[in-house]
Amino acid sequence: MSTIVIEHLARVEGHGGITVELQGDTVGDVRFDVFEGARLLEPLLKGKRYDEVAPIVSRICSICSAAHTLTSLKATEDAFGIRVSPQTDLLRELLLRGESIESHALHIFLLAVPDYLNYPSAIALAADKPAAVLLGLRLKKLGNLMQETIGGRAVHPVNPVVGGFGKTPSLDQLIELRSGLMQASADSDAVIDLMAALPAADFCRSETYYAALRSPNVDSYYSGDEVMVVSAGNRAIVPAADYRSLTNEKAVAHSHAKHSTFRGNPFMVGSLARLTVNPRRLTGKLAVAMKRLKLTLPADNPMDNNKAQALELINDVERSLEIIEQLLREGVKDERAMPAKPRAGTGTAIVEAPRGLLIHCYTYDEEGRIVSADVITPTALNAASMEQHFRRAVEQCPERDEAVIARRLGMIARAYDPCISCSVHLVRKR
Amino acid sequence: MSKPTVGIFGLTGCAGDQLVILNCEDQLLDLVSLIDIRDFLMASSENNQDCQLDLALVEGAVLSNRDAETLRAIRKRSKLLVALGTCAVWGGVAAMNRGADRDADRDALLEEVYGDIGRGYDSTPAQALHEVVPVDFNITGCPIEKEHFLAAVASLLNGDLPLYPEYPVCTECRMRENNCLLIERGLLCCGPITVGGCDARCPDLRVPCVGCRGPAGDANAGSLVAVMEEMGFSRPQLAARLRTFAPGGVA
Structure with missing residues (x-):
């Protein structure tokens, strides 16, 4: 028996590795190992008052901190029966789009593209292809500016609170964002040029299930409370309150990750899943871009997640422009947050984080203190699917060349864009 | 003068302070021309894990024996070790109940989150860096302020230590x-x-x-x-x- 081990995955957020055991020609155990220290944040939340919760859970992950914050607020508002204003909904969506733009630009340009072009880092890539890196940095900076403007800070937003925002951004700030977004919109061809020129990555095809928040309107990030699971030809709907039927996390024999399956099938969440579940915006400019990237949905290649992120990046910019136009048209009111009247009960919220479905569920006592908290992150949801694709990559490399396999496994892991700090619910290797 | 060698590391945390470094979009390319980043796993797959470092920037708290070993190894190879962010400086959110009764039985908490197999994980109560190794200076914040990081690098390049507010x-x-x-x-x-x-x-x-x-x-x-x-x-x-x-x- 031989073993292929990637001790410590590079260019991902957090600490994880991959282990593949080979018995002759047979692929044995395939593990996505997580050795992030256990912070045990869920038990630490017990007894915390409702207004303390979001600033703590935000710290689960920096790259997804806006998504964690907003999912947390949405779950608390669900528990207390608070309905936020339409303006708050729009601004929250804008904040999430900003986070998505930052995260996708970071991932595509700084973490993933170096893979395709055989560079160890974006810093090395910048020496040869400065334009590509500068484009990525420009988009990333825009995403951060959006988060600073709406969220008050690029990492761990402080402005969103239960019931709304501390302070509403001013018209001038929104107009500044609009000009940045218009510049980014003009850059979208350059993004697709870069992605379309990358060498094909085709080494782990298999039929894949996808799960994403189902959109009640255009394409959902923040609003919505149902998840749709799609596979070739099949669709199923899971309401937020039944999220456990989707995540039925179970510890598996090789004891490294609680695996989420839907009716026994691993599923993928994230950009590719969102486009598969909500393809309605893939028209016009996006349809042309999709054709240039040779992306068809549903895809059977998880590496296509990088293409989907590029399409989402463009869509995020366009949708953000629409939101700002609407806010400017309707006028921005200096609203105060809706008052919170705590009551005993449970609230559940699902939001699309940059890496996919994020679920928070809290039970409060009558004074508004946490009795129990459950946080399900996209990286935890993706673990089973990621391992399935690791396995396919080894199977589809009959010569079993260790260096080739190791490189491909790293690329698959990065295509899933794992956020291992988010793995509050990943069971780690002993 | 040769460029100072730098390592950027994350122990257990949210990676937010490393992200703040990557968020210096306007300065990043200048920065890498002034310092020689040898070890930065979050951003590069080609790292020298043994070389001597003039400066180690470490974020996150120590939450496992593995974290503690990693930190000691970083200390050994670094002239200056900087604690980056509130977790590294103070322990951060994972440490909030440290010393309180509930944290006495860490195995019970591990079991609560991870089930039976949680018992026996390599998991220790959160510690700030200075509780494990000597730290040369702190840049606090959750996350750190971009300007404080850039000021620190600028000071160090000039052979000086940065000054931060002490007032509330x-x-x-x-x-x-x-x-x-x-x-x-x-x-x-x-x-x-x-x-x-x-x-x-x-x-x-x-x-x-x-x-x-x-x-x-x-x-x-x-x-x-x-x-x-x-x-x-x-x-x-x-x-x-x-x-x-x-x-x-x-x-």
């Missing part, structure tokens, strides 16, 4: 002419005892300070607790709030 958030909040959330609105704001440097970001947005930067050197905690008790906040409530990011001890 209130000082900056007054300078921004905000209404006081604590006195005028009766909200539990940690500004009076939290170290400044954030330009009172939260109170300026009418959001009370949660203390994410850790305690100010010249804060008068006793007096704040007295004021807050007078306003009707209970001691346990205050203690929990003030311990959320920095559970005590002196960094």
Whole structure:
């Protein structure tokens, strides 16, 4: 028996590795190992008052901190029966789009593209292809500016609170964002040029299930409370309150990750899943871009997640422009947050984080203190699917060349864009 | 002069301080021309894990024996070791209940989150870096301020150490002419005892300070607790709030 081990995955957020055991020609155990220290944040939340919760859970992950914050607020508002204003909904969506733009630009340009072009880092890539890196940095900076403007800070937003925002951004700030977004919109061809020129990555095809928040309107990030699971030809709907039927996390024999399956099938969440579940915006400019990237949905290649992120990046910019136009048209009111009247009960919220479905569920006592908290992150949801694709990559490399396999496994892991700090619910290797 | 060698590391945390470094979009390419980043796993797959470093920037808290070993190895190879962010400086959110009764049985907590197999994980109560190895200086914040990181690098390149505020958030909040959330609105704001440097970001947005930067050197905690008790906040409530990011001890 031989073993292929990637001790410590590079260019991902957090600490994880991959282990593949080979018995002759047979692929044995395939593990996505997580050795992030256990912070045990869920038990630490017990007894915390409702207004303390979001600033703590935000710290689960920096790259997804806006998504964690907003999912947390949405779950608390669900528990207390608070309905936020339409303006708050729009601004929250804008904040999430900003986070998505930052995260996708970071991932595509700084973490993933170096893979395709055989560079160890974006810093090395910048020496040869400065334009590509500068484009990525420009988009990333825009995403951060959006988060600073709406969220008050690029990492761990402080402005969103239960019931709304501390302070509403001013018209001038929104107009500044609009000009940045218009510049980014003009850059979208350059993004697709870069992605379309990358060498094909085709080494782990298999039929894949996808799960994403189902959109009640255009394409959902923040609003919505149902998840749709799609596979070739099949669709199923899971309401937020039944999220456990989707995540039925179970510890598996090789004891490294609680695996989420839907009716026994691993599923993928994230950009590719969102486009598969909500393809309605893939028209016009996006349809042309999709054709240039040779992306068809549903895809059977998880590496296509990088293409989907590029399409989402463009869509995020366009949708953000629409939101700002609407806010400017309707006028921005200096609203105060809706008052919170705590009551005993449970609230559940699902939001699309940059890496996919994020679920928070809290039970409060009558004074508004946490009795129990459950946080399900996209990286935890993706673990089973990621391992399935690791396995396919080894199977589809009959010569079993260790260096080739190791490189491909790293690329698959990065295509899933794992956020291992988010793995509050990943069971780690002993 | 040869470029100083630098390593950027994350122990257990949210990676937010490394992200702040990557968020220096306008300075990043200049920065890498001035310093020689040899080891930065979050950004590069080609790292020298053994070379001597002039400067190690370490974020996150120590939450496992593995973290502690990693940190000791970094200390051994580094001239200067900088604790980056509140987790590294103070222990951060994972340390909030440290020393409290509930944390006594860590195995029970592990089991609560991970089930049976949680028992026996390599998991230790959260520690700040200085509790494990000597730390040369601290850049606090959750996350750190971009400007503080850049100022630190600039100072070090010039053979100097950076200076950061010792005064509390209130000082900056007054300078921004905000209404006081604590006195005028009766909200539990940690500004009076939290170290400044954030330009009172939260109170300026009418959001009370949660203390994410850790305690100010010249804060008068006793007096704040007295004021807050007078306003009707209970001691346990205050203690929990003030311990959320920095559970005590002196960094």
